Amino acid sequence: MYRIIYKSRSVKPLDWDIVKSIMSESEKRNEACGVTGVLLASRTHFLQTLEGKFEDVNAVFRRIARDDRHEELNLIGFSVVDARLFGGWGMRGIGAFDFNLNIEAELKHKYGEEEGGIRFPLEEWQALAMINDIKMIRELPDWKK
Numbered sequence: 001m002y003r004i005i006y007k008s009r010s011v012k013p014l015d016w017d018i019v020k021s022i023m024s025e026s027e028k029r030n031e032a033c034g035v036t037g038v039l040l041a042s043r044t045h046f047l048q049t050l051e052g053k054f055e056d057v058n059a060v061f062r063r064i065a066r067d068d069r070h071e072e073l074n075l076i077g078f079s080v081v082d083a084r085l086f087g088g089w090g091m092r093g094i095g096a097f098d099f100n101l102n103i104e105a106e107l108k109h110k111y112g113e114e115e116g117g118i119r120f121p122l123e124e125w126q127a128l129a130m131i132n133d134i135k136m137i138r139e140l141p142d143w144k145k
């Protein structure tokens with residue numbers, strides 16, 4: 001089992017409709033090859049994890065890397081892992097612009113700011129910590145603005 005993590009910049013400002021449409025076009029393909037993970041979006045950047053078999057995460061990543069809806073793609077991590085961290089999620093899209101103001105302030109304090117939003121880290125351990133924080137926050141009843 002392998003995990004790829006990358007960060008990229010969107011060519012246009014992100015909103016939930018864009019994230020939703022990427023998710024809906026990816027769903028069947030990811031399901032067919034058993035690739036799961038999370039796609040995090042701020043107003044300006046994406047941070048995505050892809051978990052699955054070596055050939056499958058590579059094939060999905062190759063397609064994503066060619067996509068002209070984003071640029072400045074940085075590979076943050078490519079590791080062998082014992083198990084999926086985000087297996088129960090399918091491929092979950094999350095808008096980091098959707099959090100309530102207190103939570104947004106906490107995350108900015110912890111991970112820094114980037115162009116007015118929460119900074120997506122380039123360090124693998126920080127990226128994983130942030131996704132875990134966000135996973136927990138999403139389970140709270142009042143995470144939305």
Ligand SMILES: Cc1cc2nc3c(=O)[nH]c(=O)nc-3n(C[C@H](O)[C@H](O)[C@H](O)COP(=O)(O)O)c2cc1C
Nearest residue numbers: 022026029030039046060063064065067069070091
């Ligand atoms: C930020 C971002 C994340 C994406 N994530 C996935 C994904 O997890 N799975 C997937 O099949 N396509 C994903 N896509 C879409 C692919 O880039 C690509 O458009 C799609 O797989 C069709 O590829 P094809 O035209 O080469 O067949 C993503 C696109 C972007 C911009």
